[in-house]
Amino acid sequence: MAHVARELGLSDNTLYRWMSEIKQDSGNAFRGSGNLKVEDKNQADLQKRIRQLEMENDIFKKAMYIFAKDQK
Numbered sequence: 001m002a003h004v005a006r007e008l009g010l011s012d013n014t015l016y017r018w019m020s021e022i023k024q025d026s027g028n029a030f031r032g033s034g035n036l037k038v039e040d041k042n043q044a045d046l047q048k049r050i051r052q053l054e055m056e057n058d059i060f061k062k063a064m065y066i067f068a069k070d071q072k
Contacts (some may be wrong), residue, residue, distance in 0.1 A: 001015060
């Protein structure tokens with residue numbers, strides 16, 4: 001293991017960590033730049049949706065205020 005790590009220019013710990021990731025979840029190991037795990041992507045999508053709904057809610061509140069002011 002140490003020999004392979006030296007050949008690749010990596011520390012032993014990095015190689016061991018990579019092997020551990022592959023053993024734990026080979027489908028999600030080495031996802032690459034910008035590629036999230038399924039759980040992380042779902043959470044990011046939900047957070048994006050929450051921000052969108054909060055923005056829509058703020059717009060509705062402002063519209064209600066404007067329409068209520070015009071009714072007086």
